[in-house]
Amino acid sequence: MYKGREGQWAFMLHRLSGIAILAYLLIHVFSIGSFIFGERFYMAIHETYDWPVFRIGLVFITAGVVYHAFNGLRIIVMDFTGAGVAYQRQMWYAVMVLTVISGLYAAWTLLPRLLGGY
Amino acid sequence: MIRARTFIDAKQQSHSNAELNWWIFMRISGLILVFLVLGHIYMTFIQVSESDATFTAVVGKLANPAWKFYDWLILALALMHGTNGARYSIEDYIRTRPNRAWVKGVFYTVVALVFAFGTIGLFSI
Numbered sequence: 001m002y003k004g005r006e007g008q009w010a011f012m013l014h015r016l017s018g019i020a021i022l023a024y025l026l027i028h029v030f031s032i033g034s035f036i037f038g039e040r041f042y043m044a045i046h047e048t049y050d051w052p053v054f055r056i057g058l059v060f061i062t063a064g065v066v067y068h069a070f071n072g073l074r075i076i077v078m079d080f081t082g083a084g085v086a087y088q089r090q091m092w093y094a095v096m097v098l099t100v101i102s103g104l105y106a107a108w109t110l111l112p113r114l115l116g117g118y
Numbered sequence: 119m120i121r122a123r124t125f126i127d128a129k130q131q132s133h134s135n136a137e138l139n140w141w142i143f144m145r146i147s148g149l150i151l152v153f154l155v156l157g158h159i160y161m162t163f164i165q166v167s168e169s170d171a172t173f174t175a176v177v178g179k180l181a182n183p184a185w186k187f188y189d190w191l192i193l194a195l196a197l198m199h200g201t202n203g204a205r206y207s208i209e210d211y212i213r214t215r216p217n218r219a220w221v222k223g224v225f226y227t228v229v230a231l232v233f234a235f236g237t238i239g240l241f242s243i
Contacts, residue, residue, distance in 0.1 A: 015207055022200035026232050029193065032176060033239035039173040046171065055168050062159055069156060072148045079145065106164060113167045 006089045014071050017064040024061050052114055059110055063103035070095040140202050147199045154192050180243050193236045201229050 004011075031049070035042040048054070074091045077084035084091070122128035162171070179185050204225065212218045 015203075018200065018203045019207065021196075022204055025196055025200060026228065029232050029236040029239075032171075033236050035173055035176055036239050036242055042173045042176075046173075050168055058163055058168070062163065065155055065159060069148075069152045073152065076145050076149065109164055113169075118167055118169050 006092045010071055010074070010088075010092045010095075013067060014075075017068040017071075020064050021061070021068060055110060055114060059103060059106045062106040063099050066102040067095060067099040070098050144199060144202060147195045151192070151195055151199060154188070155196065158188075158192060177243060180240060186240050186243075190237065190240050193233065193240070197229055197233050201226070 031042075031045045034045055071092070074084070074088065074095055077091065078088055122131055180189070205222070208218060208221055208225070212221055
């Protein structure tokens, strides 16, 4: 792998998170949209999503979206200001901090529901 | 004025730069999606539990035209943004022309079907 340091990691993670979010979105539209086939069809899919694996997966989707959103803002700042390019490394660490904090926050709100089963 | 007889002529004579337009689109749609998608995740995952998203709850929520519009805006913008992003990846990592052609063909078809399905679903209630 090309070792372009933070800039390269930011780029790789942006692509990976983008593809993961797109894959999630396509499945999400199908499973939520499946209500047009009636309640039984919808609930059959939805009860599968109630399994802990999928619920924990949502925490990673949240973190992925937060990363993609804030790194996207970092890209916009880089594209339109010179200072953005000069401080891209520092901004990337800020994005990572926000991603970790929101991932932990999502996990923290999920935990009681996961243990309580609701 | 464009006097093209073939697709290649049309491409050579067109003044607009599609790639530049997509570049601008990615920035603008991204900026809008930051609010729409983070808001959606907050309202539907952080505030409420997975088990609250029952059939009745989803149908009841989507009966409201405001939510219909909100969700359709996410659907349209996110699919266009995501499809264009995936196109960048396909063009970067898939090396041969025929492979790029069929991967794009299959991928665009899937996206179009999902978009049609989501739109029909939203506006059928």
